[in-house]
Every structure is written in structure tokens, then in C-alpha cells.
Amino acid sequence: MRAIWQRYCEGKEPAALTIDKQGEARFADDEHPMHLLHPATEKTTLEEAEVFRFAFEGKIVTVDNGSILTSTPGFTNLQKLGAFATIAFDPSSKVKNAQQLQQQGELHHYPHVVLGDGQDATLHVCLDPAMSATLEPLPADEQLSGNKQATRVIARLPISTLRLDDIEGLESVDWLLLDNLNDSLAILESGEKALANTLLVQVRVNFFPTHQNQPELTQISHWLSRHGFSFYRLNNLQHYSHQPKRDDLLKQQATQLIGADALFIPSQQRIETLDTHRRAKLAFILHSVYQIHDLTFSLLDQEKTSSGEKYLESNGYLKKTNPTINEKQKARVYINSGKPKICIGVPVYNEESHIHETVASLKRQNIDGIKFIFSDNASTDKTYEIAKSLSSDDPRFEITRNSENVGAADNFINLFKDSSSEYFMWLGAHDCLSENYIAETARILDNNKSVSMACGYPFGIMNGRAFGPVEEAIYDFKQPSPADRYLSSVATLSNCTVFHSLFRRKDLDGFEFRKTISMDHTIISRLLWKGILQYSENAKYFRRYFQKRESTVEERILGREGSLERNDFFDHHISDLEKLQGAQRNEKLIKKVEMILKSRFK
Template sequence: MSKRKRRNGTASKPNRQVRADQLESLANDFLIHYRAKQLDTAVPLAREITERYPRASFGWKALGTALMESGDAQGAVAQLEHALELQPDNNETLTNLGKALQQLGRYEEAEARLNQALEQDADNYQANMHLAGIHQQRGRHDRALEHYERSLESLPDAVLAKMRKASLMVERRDYDQALAILEPLAEQHPKAVGVLTNLANLYGTMGRFDEAEARYRRAIDLQPDAWLAFSNYYFTAHYNPRHEPDTLFAIGRQWQQRYAPTVRPERPATDRSAARPLRIGLVSAGLKTHPVGQMILGALEHLPKGQFHLYAYSDSLVDDATARRLKPLMEQWHEVPHTSHPDLARMIRDDAIDILIDMTGHTSGSRLPVIAEEPAPLIVKWVGGLFNTTGVEAVDYLLSDVVETPQGSDDHYLEKLIRLPDDYICYTPPRHLTDDPGPLPALENGSITLGCFNNPAKINEVLLEQWATLMHQLPGSRLLLKGGQYTNADYCDRLYWVMEEHGINRERILLEGPAPHKELVATYRRVDIALDPWPYSGGLTTCEALYMGVPVVTLPGPSFAGRHSATHLVNAGLPELVAGDWEEYRQRVIELASDLESLGRIRQHLRQVLLQSPVCDGPRFAHHLTIALRGIWQRHCEGKAPQTLTFDKEGKAWFKGEQKPVQLPESDFPEDGFQWRFEGKIIAMDNGSRLLNSEVVGQMLQRGTMELIAFDPASRALQAPLKKQEGVHYYPNATLGDGAPGTLYACQDPEQSGTLMPLQDEYLPEGVKNGNRLLTRLPISTVSLNKIEGLPSLDWLVLDAMNDSVCILEHGGDRLCNTLLLQVRVVFQPTHDRQPNLAEVSHWATRHGFRFYRLNDPQHCSLLPCDVSPEERQATELYSADALFLPSHERLQELTPAQCTKLAFLLHTAFGIRDMAYRLLLNEDQQLAEQYLISQGLVSMLDNQLPAESPAVSPKEEETIADELDRLLNNDF
């Protein structure tokens, strides 16, 4: 027995050695192919090792690593995890697993594995580099810098680590450090395309345009397929004041010639039904608090439900307030920083996107190689790196307007232009911007402060010369500039030198570094007039200046990039601030600076002017965007090639060469099988014109489901955009009442003006005291509800708290007997004489077939002093609220099915009330009520329950009700 054992043991040694030799030979073969980047042969060799030697961790590590490097990160993870099971402490396997997880976007798991690797070996170059990259993507700059430094400690001459560290320094706006890294690196590696491109980017940021362009061209010559270097070159050229429109167009169109596929890819075919819901893909690195996010949010939030399914392909991992508002609007949200261009193109095709919208262009996070693969039937360019033509023939349309792309500019675009009737964007101010504009700084300073908070790369010697001339014409004026580059001493000295060459002392120039966004915007409280740069104008910066009450003067530049401010100003109703030449530019500024009283009034009202203009009108923009997207889709379904689409100011759109405007087909767009169904329109009457500022009401008007009669006793809504909307009958300086001539009490705060006498009481809430001061009494016309003839119905009555609601109700009982909803503002801390309280209104309602339902939109006042910050000002005392009254239980039983649906629609749409909406629908149709629950995600789809086909709301033509009101107002008084 013992001999047998010895014999077997003796024989096994050579066998193990043979197997070890064979494994070593296979491993060497693998390494030869792997190091030569011959992954198509390296992968089969690694797989052979795992099959022949399944207990050898090397084979699994080799297979996982080769799969990862060949682009199959998903397949790599399982192999690397198995290698770790066999050898848990293998540092290289941990690192590669972290890299594979990072490629898949599984960042938390990737961090964990990379940190494990660094626990074993703190000098692991690869682990430090990849962990730094994750931290940098997530905005953790300090932690990213720590790992880049460790990488360079282990490999001091690593070019990639130095480049990445320099890019981080640029993000941190530490330009001196970035230059100190990149300039020596470019001298040491004069043929390194990445180094040249990064240095060119930095030179462009610092305003050294000629040096930047020279290095871009050098990089492109060295590596003809360096499309990203070319995109950066094209973008930076728009900052350079010496380039004419023809030059810029000539550069742009080279992208197609150089980098697009030689043979145009075949586009996927999706269902060519013109009337179905469309899948819209959004490719962007800016779906966050970023110019892109802030310029699209208002539009996307108001797109008609059911018509579009939005798919986001986000190159950002930031999850901020704007991203959190965008995500619920999406059918799917893909985070794709880790996704290769071919994989992203496949993903878009697999999602069967109908219209793909690029919102990055040639800027950071560019996905133009994906766009050039033409992964959707139609491709559109919108915000985000939209500074000129993309130069990519795959892009069919470019969303613009008549200011950005005036008639006659079409030849400078490869795309067909969609000229929207207003601005090409819709600005949504972030909710954290709560500071008011404050008083005009010049009144305290005794001199004008000019300001420009645009990217300092937009400031050049041509512009500075014009600003210097302007400052000579405004003695004592100062120029406040704020931005990241002003932390660089050389940059500041160069700017001071240019201004001093033109006779402006540096003491008059205030240069400040970057600040958090809220603080940056608050700095406009120190600025009287904003100066727009040239030839690349401001966009978001202009909107923010107007929001803070600061007028902006602009001279349009030679390209789309130079006309952003012009379109925002024109569409905000400020075309006089758009100059035709430099002399007019300076004259506009001097005119504003010469009348401080007028400039102060502008400051106090400019925010409201902006917010009530088309620049911020989400429902209006969404309506026009819907027409544009459905119009180009309908044209595609008809087999017609893309063509220029132009809107008129009434919102009608014509394709070039067509005799008739776009007529969208009648169609159903159900929400998960549910569709509101009723005939006619909801007739609403609003005394106080509060509804004219409601986004929901704007949507209802656009969809033709409402007709609104708005009385505006104090004429507060003269600038409200909805008053011109079709279906609105607007009557300023008139009010509901008893039909007799009345008195309007005009107060210092227009919001406190009405037909009720303001109280002068020391116990009034702090926010009301000053505004409640009576300025004058004015005569006003009143209309009795009972006397209005020709009013087909009145479904919704809204009454404010500044006018005599009890008088209105007492003279409207006959007209209100079939009304579905009363909304009456009641106060709990009176500010006006005879202001109705809840008991009085409830008493009237009970006598006339209504019941109290709930309080809505409660407002509280704070008892803390005004100098307590808004975030800390607790407000506990109930000041006012809307009392909602529904038909009594007896009347509800008598409502027709159509009335039940109308009331349900009103409660759902205007107030988000779903339980009562369901109960009302249940009175009409159980299946419809169940479909409603499913559409709201309140219950799951039942087995075998198919959504019923429901026609969309189709309001029938109603007789106009304006004539009778005009007669009452014009003839009776």
C-alpha cells in the first residue's frame, strides 16, 4: 500500500509540472496577443485557459480583462468575480473589476472594489486613476485631486495622469496650476494630440484665441481622426472676433467631410403613423442645473401628456434639483457617461426613438459620432452647444427663431431651420434664486456700475476697446467683471493693461473670481446696467440679469452664438436694448444711465416683465414645440424630405413651398388607456384675474378645454401673457358686483388694491402694512352676475379677497344655480373692511346648493422680524386660503354624467384632487373610473382589462359670450 502511494506520488510530479508548463505557455501566448492589443485572439486564448485550468485564477482574470478591453464590460464582471473567488486578495483583479463596473455605470460598486485594491496597495496607479475619475465625474474635486496626486507619486512621468489633473484644475478654475502642468507637457511631448488639445482648450478659455487655434490645427494634422479636437477648434473659433460668418461656416462644414461615415448609415424605420404618441430621445450632458436644463425644463414640463414619451440619454451623473424635476418627465432615464458611441447608437435604435434631439453639439460631452450614425428616423438640434450649424448632415432640423436666424441666413446651415414664433428656448429660474433685485446701486454709489458675468473667454480686445470708450462717456463709472478666469493674475494683468492703453485706470475695473450660483446671481444687486459681450453673446447670463432687474445692452454677433441675448431681449419686450452698431450700443447704455429714476423703476419691474413674457412661458413654448415636432413627423410620414418650417406670431406654421399651414391630424393620446371625455368647454369666471398667471389654466386654454372671463378691477394683469390667449375675455378696470357704479381703492402695493377699503391697523401682518397705504380712489364699473345674458353656463367661479365677494354672490345666485365649483379667497387676519370670512361665504353657499369641501393654498404670516433669513422665518399664523365649495350631496346626485366628468377634470387638473375625481367618474362609468385609477398609478392593470378607446376632448363651438359683457360694460355705465 505504501509503495503504491509512493509510486503514484512519484508519477504525479511530472504531470503537475507538465500542466504548469502548459499553463505558462498558454499564459505567455495570451500576454503576447493582449499586449499587442490583438483582443480578437487574446479572448479565445483566455477562454481556453479557463476551460483547461478552471482552478487557475489567472485564466479568469485574463478573460475578464480582455473582455473588458474589447468592450464587453458586462461579460467581464462575472469572469473577474470568479477570479476573486479563487484568489480574493489579487490586487490586479480587484482593480480591473472596479474598472469594468465603472464602465457599466455601477459607480458605488466600482468605488468599493477600487478602494479595496488601494487598501492593499496605496500606490496602485490604475486604481488611483479610475477612482479619481469617478470622484471628478461626481463633482468631488478634492478627493479626485488626492488620487491624481497618488497616481503621480507612483508614476511621476505619467502623461495621462498629468492631463487629467490639469483638467481637474480647469474645473476648479485654478488656471495657473493647469497651465503649469500643460505647457511643459506640450514641450516634452510635442506630438501628443491629447496634450495639445487640452492646452488649446485652456488657451481658448484664457482668451488666447490665436494660440489655441494653432494648437488645435497642429493636433488635427497629427491625428486626422481627432474629431473632438476639431469640435473644440470649431467652438473656440466663435469666441475669436476676427472670424466672419463665411469663415465660421467653412470650418463647421468640414466636420462632415472629415469625420462622418463615408457611406450614410441606413436609418431605422419606426411606425409611420402620424397620429400616434412619439418617442423623443434627448442626448445631453446638461440635464441638470446647467444652461441646457434651465432652458428646456419649462417646456418639457408642459408638453401635452400622452403625445410624447421622452427618453433621456444623460452624460451627467449629477442629481441636483433640476435633474430631479426632469427625471419624472422621462419614460426612461439612461446614464451614459460609460457608454461607448456605438453602444449608445444601438441603445437609441433599440428604444425605437422617432425623433432624436441632440443637446450637446460640439461642446463638453459631445456625442456627434452617435448622431452621425443616424440612429433615429429624424434628428433635431436644440440647445446645448447651439452656436452655429452643427456641420453634420445627419441633423435634419435646427430649432431656432427669427432673431437667432434672420431670414436669408439659411445658406449658413446644413440643417433645415425651424423658426419658432418667440424665443428658441424657455427659461426656468432655479427655485433657489430668492433674492430680490434690491435698490438701484447708483443711488447709493453716486455713479454707474456696469457689469458682465459672462464666461470671461467671451471678452476680447475689440470688446474692451468699446467698453473703454463707453466708460469715458460715463465719467466715474465702474466695470464689475466676475468669472473663473479672474483668479489668474496674468489674465487680470492683461485685461488691466488693455483698459489702461485706452485710458481707463485699473481702479475703475473690479475683477472678482467665481462664486456659487446663488451668490453669483445675487451679485447683480451691485450692478446697474449689464453689458453683453461680443461676438459671442450671453444666453443664460442675460436671463439671470433680467431676472435681477438689470437691463442688458447687446450688439448681435456674426453667428447664432452672437444673437442669444438679442432674442431673449426682443421676446422679453425689450427690443430697444438690441443695438445695430457700436455707437448705438454705447448710446443705449448712456440713455439708461442718464435717468436714474427711470432705471430704478425698470429694476423693480423687470423680473415680472421677464417672467410674464414668452421667454418664460412654458405652456406657450410647449404648444409651439408640439406643433413643430408633430409637424416634422407628419411630413416624414408623408415621405417628404425635411424642409424649413416657419411660425407666425399667431402660432401657425408653414413648411417652405407649402400653401397651407401645418394641420395636425385628429388623434387620441390616452394616458395609459384613460382619456378625459366631455363636450363643450369649461366656462370659468375670475374676479381678480388670478387665473391669468396659472400655468395649468394656460394648458387648458391651449387644449381648447376652457373659456375664461377675467375681470381685473385693479388692472394688475395687463402684462399677463394669457390675457391674449384664444378663449380669454379680459376686462380691466371692471369687477363683478351689484351692477351699480363702484369705487376702486388703489393702494401702494397693487396687490392690495380692490373695491374694499384697506384697513390701517397696527396689527396688520408685516408684509401688508406698508403696501396697504391708500393712494387714491377711482371710479369702477361693476357687473351683476344675474344680469349677464347669453352666458351658456358657468362652471367655475373664482373670487379674490380684495373685492366684495359677498356682494358678488348675493347678486349672482340665479346664475350660479348650476355652477360646479366655487373658489373664494377668504382671510383669517383681515386687511380690508368687510372682507368676507369663511362663515359668511359658507352661509351663502349652504343656502344656494353648495357645501364646503376644503381649504386650498393656505398662506401663513410670520411673527419673526424681517432680518431673519427666509429659510429660518417660520410662519405659523394662517393668513388666508381658498375655500372650495362643491355642489351639495343632493345636487351631486342630480348632475348629468357630462357635468360629473367636467367637475372631475377640473378638480384633477387644477388642484390635483384625485379621490373626488375618481368618485365623480364612478357616478358615470365604472370602467372609466378604473382606467383613471390605473392611469394615476393608484392600482395595477387588471388581467384581461384592455384600455377603452376614448376620443380626445373635443370642445364643440360655443356662442361667444364677449358681446353681452361688452354691452354691459360699455352701454350701461
């Protein structure tokens, strides 16, 4: 999907797409694979989320033995970046949410399978599952006191090991992670071919052994140095405390180093031979996983372009050459004379936790002839007061309040009906826009009459963290035929962030607003009948996602308890399609749309 989107943004005609074994996307009329653009790691604030972009071919092929990466909470964030293809061998079945993780990104999960020398082995199941291993635990009298019970074996199960070089279709590995509970040295010795071009190796090592024959750091380092790697640093240091665990202790100190993750990168001689894309992949791993910025800069700077300097600026090591947002705002006076060209409608209900970010992002829109209209739907918190206060110094804002909760549907609809402008856009009250988002999307509509919907690159926010781009929110609705675009939207729309596109108000002339489930689907399909969807790479839409909602969809739409029937949604869609067709009614298209709707939204 990312490859299709990038081709679309480059203005190229559609072509057949193939994906090879390494995950590289190649179009039929291109000599080389598509250079995929990837975001940097997550940022805490939206201003920080104006991220430096890495570009390289294909995905980063990652092999995770023991699931030390896949079982961590941070793996979900890596999945969302869309840059990794991970193969996880999970001998003790630690990963319980594999199916969920596979929906978020490319993951091949193999429970009760482990890398090794290809011989049969034994899985020693311990009282603490985190200590289960193919290496046998040391006797209790050789363990630290905290591990005596944890390493007690309660079962022994047969398990086969797999040689890294024998994995069919795995020609090379970009990033290898090895745990400390299986024979890392045997894995390396059985994977010389697969590791010939590896960019980074992470090996968990013990400085106080817990299992028999755990390879020492010196052994691992010696093998890797003979195969073109250099030790870089220790990461994720683990310490043991000799203090007793007592309730009356005000604090605990742990000073004995018992384990760490050793990082190995290609030797300097090998780094100098890396091509642009492999160097970019290594830089991306160092930045997004380990927050190593100095070596990342060094790798990017070797390209003799400005990418190294841009990276330093993006990550706060250099002062930005452009004026800051606040400086530009202080020097800017906004003038609205008469009817605004653009209206941004913001339906609001109980958003006191997020409304300040939404208002701030709109104040960063450096554009005249615009109105930001907030309709507070009788919030029971301080949303209205906060929005009123924060926007009081900007004449482009208009904050209104309903005397009672009319439901989300009517609040959305009234914002459109009660405003007047050439262009219109609905903005979620907990969502945010990148700087100059409106100017960028308006420019698309101004310059291309075939475009009916203009929007930015879709990002997400969850638990205060920005991430993205969100691949499932990117669509290719560029078909020349209105019917084809309409049909494509009916068949594929799922994540409807594109509903928040800027569009021409006249394209909804004659549209009958109805309070139905998924009314946004019907509106998007109608707008696509009028023209194509166009993304701006210079604009980002930050949509906030919630893990759980207290109210039902019907309660939010209606503003009260009630039920909505799917058949009403189907009827609304078909009725509007018939209006769009006018006298040129296409019964075959209508029946096809109806069939797809009912099969997708039963």
C-alpha cells in the first residue's frame, strides 16, 4: 500500500506491482524497486512529530530468536512503522498476542521452534516461564538467591532446532536478535551464509550465569569479529541487588551487573562498502530502536547530501533555520473580510483533555480567509470554556454551544449547513493538523479541478504518542471513472481518516444528510464520484485513537440511547448513488454496490 501511495503522489500511471521474497516492491514499468519512505521513531509531541524521513528499498528483515523483541510492549510501536518484516522463533511460547501483532505489521511467529545447530534438543520448562530454555539451568546452589526457585525445572519437552542457513527463502538477515537461554554460539556457527550481509546483531549475554554453557561475551565477540563485525556497546544493562526485599526500606540499590544486550555492527571496512539503502536501513534501526543519534548521523552524512544535517536539525541538535511557529504567530495579523473561502467545522463533546492540542494546531495554520467553527454539543466538562479561552486572541475562531446534546450526527451536519464557504472540512475535536496543513491542501484544490478531496499524510495518536504513517488509512482513489472510484471506496474503505479531507462545498449539493451508522462512508463515496483523492506529502493529519469507548456508536450518533439499523445505511448509500447517476441510471452498478455493502457490513 505504501508503494502504491508513493507512486500515486509522484503522478505516475497505475502499473502491475510485484513483491519479491525480500519484501521489495517493483512496478512493471520500473527498472529498480520502489524506494519506500519510512517515518522515524515515535515522537512525544505533535511539533516533534514533524519527523525526518528515511528512504530505503524493501523492509528490514529481522530474526528474533527467543522472542526477546516480539514479546516486549515496544514491538507494537515498531510494527506500526511498517518498516520491519519479523521472523520470531518462540520456543517457550511467550508471545500470547501474535494474531493481533500480525494485523499491525509483518510478523511470522513460530511457537515451540528455536534456532540452533539442527539437532534435536530439550526444552527445560521452569517454574518461571521466563527462565525456560534449551540450555539446562544451573543447580540451585549456583544461582543467585532470587533465581533459585525461578530456575527450578518442572518439565522437559523435546524440541527440534533449526539452522539459520537452512531456512528456505531466507537469503539474508538485516537484524539478528539472540537471547541468553539458547545456544547463541551454535546459532551463529550455523548461520554464516545468512549473516554475511547482516547490519546489526544483538546478543543477550550473562555476566553471572543462570544456565549451563551460556556463551560468554568474549566468545560471541571473538566469533563476530572474525566474520566482519565490531562490538559497539552494551545495551539494556541488568543489575542485581544484594539488599533484602523489605517493606521498611525506603529505596533499593542494585549494583551487580548480571546481564546486558551486546550490540555488534559491521566493521568500519564493511560499513564503507554498504550501498545507500543498506546504510539507511542500519541508520533507521539505530535511530528507531536504540535512539543512537551520533552513529545514525555519521551513516547518513556519508551520502554527501544534506540528509545528515537535516537529521541533526530534526532531532534538536541544530537550531532550525526557519522562524519558530510562535515567532511567526506573533508577527502575523489575520484578516477575514466577508465570506471566508474555507471553513473548518469542529464538532465537540467532552474533549477537555485534548481540545488544547486541537486549538493549538489550528492556530498554527498561517492562512487568511478561513473560519474555524467549533460547535460544542453541551459538553458536561470544561471543553467549551477551554476552547473559548485558548482561541480568544485569534479572530478566525468562532466557538458556539448547543443548549442540549443533539447527537454527534446533527452536530456534524449543522456545522456544514450553518456555514458558508467555497471549501469545507470536518476536523475531529481530539485530532490535530501539522503546520500549514490547510494551505497545502487548499493549494491542491486550487490547482487541480479533478481533485475532490485533499488531505495530508495520515498519522495517529494513542496514549499521548504520535506514530505513523498509518498505512491502513492510505487509499488509492485515482481511477479516471467516477463509477470505479465509487465502487473502490465501497469495497475497500475501512479506516475513514480521509473523511477529514478538505473538499468543495458544491460537491455535496443535493446530498441528503441522514442519521445512519457509517454516514461518513456515504459522504466519502459521493465526493469520490465528483473527483479523485489527492494526498499532500507536506501535510500530516493526526487522528487520535482510543483503546476503549464508554458509549456505543448509536449513543454517540444520536446523543441518547437508541438503535440504528444497517438497512438504513444501505438505503442511504443506494439512494445517493441513484441521485448521482441521474437519468443515466446503471442498474448493474447499483446492484454491485448493494451486494458489496451487504457482504461487508452485515
